[in-house]
Amino acid sequence: MNVIVIGASRGLGKVLCMELARRGHNVLAGVRKKEDLDMDVFRTNRIRAYQMDVSDEQTLRTAAEAVKEKNMIIHAVVQSAGVLMQSDREKTLLDADIVDFMRAFQVNTLGIVLAFRTFYPLMEKGGMYIAETSEGGCFQAEGAMFPVYGITKTAANKVVQTLRCTVDDINVIAMHPGRMNTDMGRTTAQIEPEEAAIGICDILEHKTMLKDGKWFIDYNGRDVFGQMDVAR
Numbered sequence: 001m002n003v004i005v006i007g008a009s010r011g012l013g014k015v016l017c018m019e020l021a022r023r024g025h026n027v028l029a030g031v032r033k034k035e036d037l038d039m040d041v042f043r044t045n046r047i048r049a050y051q052m053d054v055s056d057e058q059t060l061r062t063a064a065e066a067v068k069e070k071n072m073i074i075h076a077v078v079q080s081a082g083v084l085m086q087s088d089r090e091k092t093l094l095d096a097d098i099v100d101f102m103r104a105f106q107v108n109t110l111g112i113v114l115a116f117r118t119f120y121p122l123m124e125k126g127g128m129y130i131a132e133t134s135e136g137g138c139f140q141a142e143g144a145m146f147p148v149y150g151i152t153k154t155a156a157n158k159v160v161q162t163l164r165c166t167v168d169d170i171n172v173i174a175m176h177p178g179r180m181n182t183d184m185g186r187t188t189a190q191i192e193p194e195e196a197a198i199g200i201c202d203i204l205e206h207k208t209m210l211k212d213g214k215w216f217i218d219y220n221g222r223d224v225f226g227q228m229d230v231a232r
Contacts (some may be wrong), residue, residue, distance in 0.1 A: 001204065002074050006030035006052050006115055007081030012132070012177055012193040014041060016078060019197040021046035023205070028074075030063065032081070054081045054111030055103075060118040067122055074122045076204050079115055079131045080177075083107045084149045093147040101148045108133075108152035112159045116172075125169045128204060133157050133216075135176040135224055157216060164215055174216045175200070176224050195219070 003020055007013035008029035017029045021044055029042055030052025042049040050063040067074065085100040112131045123129070134153040160174040177200070179190040199219035202208040208221040216224045 001025045004028045004077040006079045009036040013080035015193040016197040055106045076128045088148040104148045104152045109155040127170045130173045133174045176218045
């Protein structure tokens with residue numbers, strides 16, 4: 001497969017690139033900063049790095065044009081780019097930093113719209129687009145912690161639902177990748193990113209089959225809505 005991974009310079013995105021390459025897939029690794037293009041992890045013939053900043057539509061378009069020039073058909077996209085602002089770890093919604101709020105919305109929510117519109121025309125019919133959101137983006141997940149993150153991820157889930165009603169030739173999925181031991185999620189971690197990467201690869205390779213109509217899943221392919229209902 002030819003797979004685009006957006007948000008590949010760290011955390012799950014980086015580990016996922018490595019796991020996909022290990023399994024023999026061709027990976028187009030999207031990184032936010034130009035200086036990340038030369039990271040050691042990308043020095044393999046299975047991985048090619050491109051600048052893809054989901055808050056900068058021009059970088060996405062430039063990457064898409066480079067892919068077009070290679071006449072590559074994209075079989076899957078995994079959008080792993082996301083932010084949890086430091087102020088969101090410390091403040092409630094009553095005193096949340098509005099600039100940080102706007103930045104989080106730009107990356108976590110609008111970034112899905114921009115990236116999808118850019119890469120959808122390059123995708124194989126029947127392919128899969130996975131946008132990593134969060135279980136925190138459920139109305140059932142009540143609480144005051146990380147308010148900006150939760151709100152932007154709830155909006156991200158709605159973006160995925162709307163895209164599913166807009167296109168019918170690829171499978172658009174929202175995924176909770178688990179609470180991982182990464183820079184973003186270390187304080188609440190339950191798993192290592194390698195575990196999530198293996199699960200995602202198994203889904204992309206159809207070793208884990210998804211139930212019809214289930215569009216908000218975890219990295220094992222389980223329905224997040226159903227799990228939240230059980231938890232309640």
